[in-house]
Amino acid sequence: MDDPGSAVERQEEQQTQVPEEIKDKWEREQMTLKKQMILTDSGDITKLMSCCNEKTSDNFLIGGVDISFVKGDNVNACAALIVLNFPQLEVVYEDCQMIKLTAPYIPGFLAFREAYLLEEMYSKLKKTQPQYVPQAIMVDGNGILHPRGFGLACHLGVLLDTPCIGVAKNLFQVDGIENDDDHQLKIKQLSKGGDTFQLVGTSCKVLGKALRSCDSAPNPIYISTGHKITLDSAVELVYRCCKHRVPEPTRQADIKSREYLRVHFGSEHEEQKNKGKKKQRTKTTKHSKTDCNPVDNVEELFQDTYCLFEGNDT
DNA sequence: GCGACAG
DNA sequence: ATCTTGTCGC
Numbered sequence: 001m002d003d004p005g006s007a008v009e010r011q012e013e014q015q016t017q018v019p020e021e022i023k024d025k026w027e028r029e030q031m032t033l034k035k036q037m038i039l040t041d042s043g044d045i046t047k048l049m050s051c052c053n054e055k056t057s058d059n060f061l062i063g064g065v066d067i068s069f070v071k072g073d074n075v076n077a078c079a080a081l082i083v084l085n086f087p088q089l090e091v092v093y094e095d096c097q098m099i100k101l102t103a104p105y106i107p108g109f110l111a112f113r114e115a116y117l118l119e120e121m122y123s124k125l126k127k128t129q130p131q132y133v134p135q136a137i138m139v140d141g142n143g144i145l146h147p148r149g150f151g152l153a154c155h156l157g158v159l160l161d162t163p164c165i166g167v168a169k170n171l172f173q174v175d176g177i178e179n180d181d182d183h184q185l186k187i188k189q190l191s192k193g194g195d196t197f198q199l200v201g202t203s204c205k206v207l208g209k210a211l212r213s214c215d216s217a218p219n220p221i222y223i224s225t226g227h228k229i230t231l232d233s234a235v236e237l238v239y240r241c242c243k244h245r246v247p248e249p250t251r252q253a254d255i256k257s258r259e260y261l262r263v264h265f266g267s268e269h270e271e272q273k274n275k276g277k278k279k280q281r282t283k284t285t286k287h288s289k290t291d292c293n294p295v296d297n298v299e300e301l302f303q304d305t306y307c308l309f310e311g312n313d314t
Numbered sequence: 315g316c317g318a319c320a321g
Numbered sequence: 322a323t324c325t326t327g328t329c330g331c
Contacts, residue, residue, distance in 0.1 A: 067321080069322050077322090105322075107319040114321075140322095141320045151320070172320045216330085222320085 018106055026109050027148065034150045036158045042228040044135040045163050048086070049233055060086040062241060063134035064249025065118045065156075067099070068257035070265060075101050079114075080257035081121040082249060083132045087240060089248045093132040095121055096260040107172075108147045111155035119159050136163040136229065136237065138249040142172050143224035143234075145199060145208040157227020164226030165234040166208070167250055171222055175201035186210070190220060194239055199224075209235050217245035 041049070048060050063083050070076045076098070083093035103113040118139075126133050142151035143166030153166030171179045177199045186197045190212035199208040199222070208224030209231060223235050241247035246254070 067322085069321090071323060074322090105319095105321060107321085110321055146320080166320085168320050170320065173318065174320095 018104060023106070023109065026112050030111075030148055030150045030155070033155060033158045034148070037144075037150065037154050038228045039144075039225055039230065040228070041230050041233050042135075042163050045229050045233055045237075048135055049236065061092065061132060061134040062086050062237070062249050063122075063137035064247070064251070064253040065121070065137060066140050066250055066253035066257055067101075067114055067117070068254065068261055070261060074104070077101055078257040078260045079117050079121060080253040080260070081118065081125060082252045082256060083125070083134050084241075084249055084252065089241060089243070091252055093125065093129060094252070094256050095125065096256055097121060098260075098264075110141050111152045114141075115152060115155045115159060118156055122160050122162075134162075136165065137226075138165050138167050138238065138241070138247055139226060140167065140169075140250055140254075142166040142168050142208070142222070143226035145172055145174060145177075145222060145224035147174055149207075151224070151226070153224065153226025161228075163228040165229060165238060166222075166224040166226050167238060167247060168222040168224075169246065171199075171210075175203075175207065177201060177207065187218070187220060190218070193242070196220075196235060206231060211235055211239060213239060213242040213245050213247065219245065221245060221247075 044060075061083050062085075063081060065079070065081050067077050067079045070078075077100075079097050079099045081093075081095045082091060084090060085092050099117045101113055101117075103109075105113055122137075137156070137160070139153040139156055141153060143153035143157075143164065145151060145166065145168070146154070151166055151172075153164045157164030171177070171183070173179055177183075187210065189195075190197070190210070193212055193214040195212045196209045198206045199210060201207045208222055210220040211223050212218070212220050221238070223231070223238050225231050225234055229237075238247045241249060244251060
């Protein structure tokens with residue numbers, strides 16, 4: 001009953017199971033935080049937008065966050081927080097951190113898997129390099145384009161009290177917005193970079209916009225407000241950050257986090273249900289970017305500091 | 315019962 | 322999210 005090798009298998013199987021009471025709790029938390037959500041431009045955003053038109057290149061900064069996963073492992077991952085200057089789009093700060101995801105991915109509850117980790121990285125930035133705290137952050141995922149109007153970008157925005165923009169690569173079908181033939185037709189009608197169409201919910205509210213982010217990518221990305229920014233400003237800002245389909249802040253975060261995993265784990269993913277509990281990387285002790293935290297002993301990094309089912313009474 | 319399901 | 326080679330284009 002207690003064979004050591006099944007631990008990994010077990011964690012995969014239980015991945016999809018989350019008690020209803022936990023979801024209820026999460027929903028209530030979303031509703032509570034949602035009251036603090038602001039859908040208008042912050043002062044910084046207003047200035048940021050005017051900076052584009054005029055040539056006053058003040059030192060505006062845009063952040064991007066993303067998490068990359070170890071292949072075949074639903075727990076161990078690398079989170080990246082990147083800051084770029086604007087409109088030059090040069091990386092001025094990067095932080096990669098090995099993390100341990102405690103909650104499974106449940107559509108509609110992505111924030112409970114990722115948000116608090118990103119919050120910690122933001123706190124680190126604020127504490128150690130305050131001069132690089134960005135005026136806005138782009139998030140992989142949705143803002144108000146969400147079953148309860150409070151996606152990861154909203155959640156993180158409220159937690160950080162900072163403008164956040166939701167940038168999703170796939171449409172989250174919500175509130176009557178469907179990826180049907182009509183939707184596909186509208187996509188075909190996006191002829192060039194910068195073209196958009198609205199994503200209108202049941203109550204005629206515009207929840208987001210599909211944006212063809214560059215000429216070379218026919219598939220749009222889906223933008224929605226996270227916090228302290230209007231949809232139009234969000235779309236504008238995202239578009240101005242697009243060299244490729246995915247805007248640079250998010251794209252750089254993706255690149256850096258994957259690179260970090262590659263450097264520290266290489267091609268040897270040992271998690272294939274081996275009985276060997278000890279992995280040995282007796283090679284490549286390369287010290288890469290000083291921005292990233294070197295990882296020598298993975299085990300010691302993964303101390304349990306967070307429990308999903310803490311308030312488990314009844 | 316069936317489909318949908320951000321990352 | 323991840324699995325994956327070549328290929329077309331600037």
